[in-house]
Amino acid sequence: xxxxxxxxxxxxxxxxxxxxxxxxxxxxxxxxxxxxxxxxxxxxxxxxxxxxxxxxxxxxxxxxxxxxxxxxxxxxxxxxxxxxxxxxxxxxxxxxxxxxxxxxxxxxxxxxxx
Amino acid sequence: xxxxxxxxxxxxxxxxxxxxxxxxxxxxxxxxxxxxxxxxxxxxxxxxxxxxxxxxxxxxxxxxxxxxxxxxxxxxxxxxxxxxxxxxxxxxxxxxxxxxxxxxxxxxxxxxxxxx
Numbered sequence: 001x002x003x004x005x006x007x008x009x010x011x012x013x014x015x016x017x018x019x020x021x022x023x024x025x026x027x028x029x030x031x032x033x034x035x036x037x038x039x040x041x042x043x044x045x046x047x048x049x050x051x052x053x054x055x056x057x058x059x060x061x062x063x064x065x066x067x068x069x070x071x072x073x074x075x076x077x078x079x080x081x082x083x084x085x086x087x088x089x090x091x092x093x094x095x096x097x098x099x100x101x102x103x104x105x106x107x108x109x110x111x112x113x114x
Numbered sequence: 115x116x117x118x119x120x121x122x123x124x125x126x127x128x129x130x131x132x133x134x135x136x137x138x139x140x141x142x143x144x145x146x147x148x149x150x151x152x153x154x155x156x157x158x159x160x161x162x163x164x165x166x167x168x169x170x171x172x173x174x175x176x177x178x179x180x181x182x183x184x185x186x187x188x189x190x191x192x193x194x195x196x197x198x199x200x201x202x203x204x205x206x207x208x209x210x211x212x213x214x215x216x217x218x219x220x221x222x223x224x225x226x227x228x229x230x
Binding site for chain 2: 031033035040041042043044045048050056058088090094096099101102103104105107108
């Protein structure tokens with residue numbers, strides 16, 4: 001257990017509304033990541049963070065923004081949700097008790113955009 | 115550019131059969147890490163194993179074994195005497211250590227169905 005929680009775990013929203021997903025970790029890890037998982041695509045990186053206020057884009061960052069004002073929290077915002085953003089979102093940290101170069105994942109958030 | 119290919123989209127086996135999940139990777143780095151994760155029907159992503167590019171020893175953990183071959187850029191995963199509880203989607207992933215960005219690239223996953 002890497003001490004990662006995600007909230008909410010499930011959300012249904014309407015097209016055009018803003019949505020914020022939260023990832024919280026309790027072990028002071030520097031690197032945090034947001035992925036989306038879609039059938040046939042595996043896990044694709046949206047954004048990642050390498051420290052407080054330090055973030056960078058992944059391969060599918062369009063339509064998403066992130067913020068990290070505290071080490072423990074990494075927020076993913078959909079400014080204006082679209083149906084194509086219906087997905088399962090996973091947060092991850094790099095590092096754990098056993099391997100510092102390994103990613104460990106939160107439980108995921110299922111987002112449905114109607 | 116880094117890439118991970120899991121060509122097997124779905125595999126079905128009967129309980130107690132052995133099954134191998136294939137993973138082929140591409141990287142220009144000489145230092146990198148390879149990983150396998152399991153995603154059971156409940157949806158969480160569970161870390162199974164990590165291997166660095168300098169360690170080509172195969173690893174066995176109970177019914178699970180991993181075969182890392184740099185010559186063929188493969189990191190295959192074998193489950194011996196499969197069980198219904200092994201039914202899951204399995205992901206292979208790659209991370210390049212020298213880039214300094216600590217990004218991870220995942221394959222598209224292989225869905226394993228173990229039938230009783």
